[in-house]
Amino acid sequence: MERLTTFEELRAYAGAAPRPLGLVPTMGAVHAGHMSLVERSSRECAATVATLFVNPAQFDDKGDFARYPRDAEGDLAALAAAGADAVFTPPEREVYPAGFATWVRMGGPALPLEGAARPGHFDGVATIVAKLLIGALPDAAYFGQKDGQQVAVVRRLVADLGLSVRVVAAPTVREADGLALSSRNGLLNAEQRRGAAALHRALQAGAAALGEGAGAAEAACRAVLAKEPQVSAVDYVALVDQATMAPWSGQGEAMLAAAVRVGSVRLIDNLLMSAD
Amino acid sequence: MERLTTFEELRAYAGAAPRPLGLVPTMGAVHAGHMSLVERSSRECAATVATLFVNPAQFDDKGDFARYPRDAEGDLAALAAAGADAVFTPPEREVYPAGFATWVRMGGPALPLEGAARPGHFDGVATIVAKLLIGALPDAAYFGQKDGQQVAVVRRLVADLGLSVRVVAAPTVREADGLALSSRNGLLNAEQRRGAAALHRALQAGAAALGEGAGAAEAACRAVLAKEPQVSAVDYVALVDQATMAPWSGQGEAMLAAAVRVGSVRLIDNLLMSAD
Numbered sequence: 238m239e240r241l242t243t244f245e246e247l248r249a250y251a252g253a254a255p256r257p258l259g260l261v262p263t264m265g266a267v268h269a270g271h272m273s274l275v276e277r278s279s280r281e282c283a284a285t286v287a288t289l290f291v292n293p294a295q296f297d298d299k300g301d302f303a304r305y306p307r308d309a310e311g312d313l314a315a316l317a318a319a320g321a322d323a324v325f326t327p328p329e330r331e332v333y334p335a336g337f338a339t340w341v342r343m344g345g346p347a348l349p350l351e352g353a354a355r356p357g358h359f360d361g362v363a364t365i366v367a368k369l370l371i372g373a374l375p376d377a378a379y380f381g382q383k384d385g386q387q388v389a390v391v392r393r394l395v396a397d398l399g400l401s402v403r404v405v406a407a408p409t410v411r412e413a414d415g416l417a418l419s420s421r422n423g424l425l426n427a428e429q430r431r432g433a434a435a436l437h438r439a440l441q442a443g444a445a446a447l448g449e450g451a452g453a454a455e456a457a458c459r460a461v462l463a464k465e466p467q468v469s470a471v472d473y474v475a476l477v478d479q480a481t482m483a484p485w486s487g488q489g490e491a492m493l494a495a496a497v498r499v500g501s502v503r504l505i506d507n508l509l510m511s512a513d
Numbered sequence: 514m515e516r517l518t519t520f521e522e523l524r525a526y527a528g529a530a531p532r533p534l535g536l537v538p539t540m541g542a543v544h545a546g547h548m549s550l551v552e553r554s555s556r557e558c559a560a561t562v563a564t565l566f567v568n569p570a571q572f573d574d575k576g577d578f579a580r581y582p583r584d585a586e587g588d589l590a591a592l593a594a595a596g597a598d599a600v601f602t603p604p605e606r607e608v609y610p611a612g613f614a615t616w617v618r619m620g621g622p623a624l625p626l627e628g629a630a631r632p633g634h635f636d637g638v639a640t641i642v643a644k645l646l647i648g649a650l651p652d653a654a655y656f657g658q659k660d661g662q663q664v665a666v667v668r669r670l671v672a673d674l675g676l677s678v679r680v681v682a683a684p685t686v687r688e689a690d691g692l693a694l695s696s697r698n699g700l701l702n703a704e705q706r707r708g709a710a711a712l713h714r715a716l717q718a719g720a721a722a723l724g725e726g727a728g729a730a731e732a733a734c735r736a737v738l739a740k741e742p743q744v745s746a747v748d749y750v751a752l753v754d755q756a757t758m759a760p761w762s763g764q765g766e767a768m769l770a771a772a773v774r775v776g777s778v779r780l781i782d783n784l785l786m787s788a789d
Contacts, residue, residue: 244675336757338621339639339673345614363615371647372675397615399520399648481612 238316239323247286247325247372254322255283257376260402261321262288262369266306266420270410272319274379277407279320282377287321288369289313290332294340295361301503306420325369332368341367346389346482350494351505354472362387363394370400378402383409383417385492385507389482409506411437417506429499432467436497439465440508443474443493447510451476451485454493462497472496472503479509514592515599523562523601523648530598531559533652536678537597538645540567542582542696546686548595550655553683555596558653563597564645565589566608570616571637577779582696601645608644617643622665622758626770627781630748638663639670646676654678659685659693661768661783665758685782687713693782705775708743712773715741716784719750719769723786727752727761730769738773748772748779755785 241247251258259278263271267289278285289312296302309326316324340360343352347359370378378395380388388406395404410418415437416430425433443458458474472495477483479490494507517523527534535554539547543565554561565588572578585602592600616636619628623635646654654671656664664682671680686694691713692706701709719734734750748771753759755766770783 248675248677334672336621336669337673338619338623338669340618340620342616342618342636343614344616345612347614360618368673368675374650393612393614396610397613397644399524399644401524 238313238321240313241286241323241325242327243331244327244368244372247327250323251286251373251375254286257282258373259285260288260369260373260375260378261285262290262366262378262380263312263316264291264305264420265289265309265312266423267312267315268410268418268420270381270383270418272315273410274381274407275316275319275321277405278377278379281405284322285320286323286325286373286375287316287319288325289316290325290327290365292332292361292365293329294333294364295358297355297358304424306423325373332365340364341394343390343394346386346393346480349477349482350473350475351386351496354496359387359390363390366391367394367398367400370395370402375402377405379405379407381409382406382509383419383506385479385494385509386482389480392480415441417504419504421502421504424502425499429467429502432465433499433504435461435465435468436495436504436506439474440493440495440506443476444508444510447476447491447493451487458493458495462495467499468497469500470498472498514589514597516589517562517599517601518603519607520603520644520648523603526599527562527649527651530562533558534649535561536645536649536651536654537561537563538642538654538656539563539565539588539592540581540696541565541585541588542699543588543591544686544694544696546657546659546694548591549686550657550683551592551595551597553681554653554655555598557681558651560598561596562599562601562649562651563592563595564601565592566601566603566641568608568637568641569605570609570640571634573631573634580700582699601649608641616640617670619666619670622662622669622756625753625758626749626751627662627772630772635663635666639666642667643670643674643676646671646678651678653681655681655683657685658682658785659695659782661755661770661785662758665756668756691717693780695780697778697780700778701775705743705778708741709775709780711737711741711744712771712780712782715750716769716771716782719752720784720786723752723767723769727763734769734771738771743775744773745776746774748774 259282439461446457535558617639715737722733
């Protein structure tokens with residue numbers, strides 16, 4: 238696996254790589270969810286570049302950034318095992334050099350839910366994703382559906398800037414009890430870990446109630462969360478349009494999304510669904 | 514000259530064009546300044562695409578947008594005569610489709626001078642320039658030095674997003690009396706047109722006084738402007754660093770820039786200089 242640390246190296250690698258080229262952006266703390274993205278890119282593309290950069294710009298909470306798990310050697314081994322041909326691990330000063338002054342600012346799908354809860358988060362996401370896509374000019378870029386709003390924001394970004402890349406959203410990888418894999422799960426103690434499974438159960442209950450309407454779906458989801466003592470707060474439960482993240486109108490593909498706190502750990506998850 | 518109206522057509526044209534490819538963004542109202550950019554691109558590149566789009570996003574003043582001179586047929590003939598191989602003339606809905614939600618927001622060199630006088634102007638410039646550069650992926654892009662702050666903003670944008678394009682700033686083309694060519698000059702009456710030449714004379718007086726310091730240069734420039742009755746207001750006179758647009762420190766390349774009003778018409782101009 239080739240190791241790239243500057244955008245110049247990324248451009249040179251991507252320019253010479255066999256096509257199609259797949260890009261898998263990560264912030265490290267690599268788990269089976271990330272590995273499924275790399276594996277899929279490896280199947281679908283002739284070359285795969287994974288990126289590993291804990292992007293300070295997308296953390297609204299400095300404590301969250303400081304606590305974010307980091308294990309560069311373990312991450313590199315996992316990305317290589319999953320089939321990455323190269324990994325781009327830029328230092329912070331390569332991404333945000335002195336005098337950096339250009340930010341991608343997203344409206345639309347970036348505004349509600351995570352955008353409301355984490356001011357500036359999606360501007361940070363959009364800026365780094367734009368830089369990675371412009372740097373590598375890949376044919377496909379892979380994101381986990383677990384961050385469903387991020388998928389919608391990246392699709393909007395790609396359409397609006399006219400980037401020639403296919404955005405692939407891969408299914409969320411889950412533990413046996415349904416908990417979505419997340420770099421933050423490791424911050425849970427044993428009790429919290431058991432309770433965290435309520436998030437997926439709640440979303441399933443919401444999906445089962447969708448036939449009775451959006452309000453019923455959200456209420457069913459909230460009812461399950463309310464019964465779980467390890468869930469200390471519910472940031473939001475919302476049934477939204479998959480593309481716009483606006484409240485679902487009853488038409489088109491929907492996403493039931495929720496954000497909760499289990500102890501001090503904030504977890505998000507979602508399920509895709511349609512009215513049929 | 515080939516006519517392109519969608520980003521898909523632009524991408525296809527640019528992908529098949531001989532390289533190097535030059536891009537010359539314009540808002541139409543084509544004059545000899547624009548033509549000098551196209552001519553230079555034609556000399557330096559194997560193919561040249563001019564773009565013609567009056568970008569509503571960069572007008573902070575709707576009246577200014579409405580009054581902005583438009584002559585598509587004349588513009589196309591002029592761009593062809595100057596040597597453009599293709600012209601990209603997208604309708605507004607192609608550039609900003611329904612649901613468009615992605616804006617490039619610039620700090621740094623975009624903040625003072627024109628950025629302070631015209632809120633949002635450079636975000637509009639950066640967004641359209643990013644879209645054009647991503648769409649065509651040219652090897653070189655040509656801008657007039659008359660909009661000197663725009664040159665600094667575009668250079669910052671290109672560096673920060675990691676676009677692989679050489680930004681070329683071409684010398685300002687002037688009338689015999691020194692007035693910089695501008696699409697807005699046609700809005701001046703005969704008296705105003707004569708008085709407008711004071712702007713260039715003032716900048717020259719400032720440059721001549723630079724040896725006595727930044728304050729002296731700005732004062733000398735203002736003194737000439739104060740003597741011209743057709744100059745109804747001075748928005749700013751500032752000696753700044755060519756790259757950062759911050760007040761000139763006495764080190765590096767400087768730019769003496771001014772914005773004035775002649776009647777209701779706002780004119781800008783600048784001179785590049787160094788301390789040597």
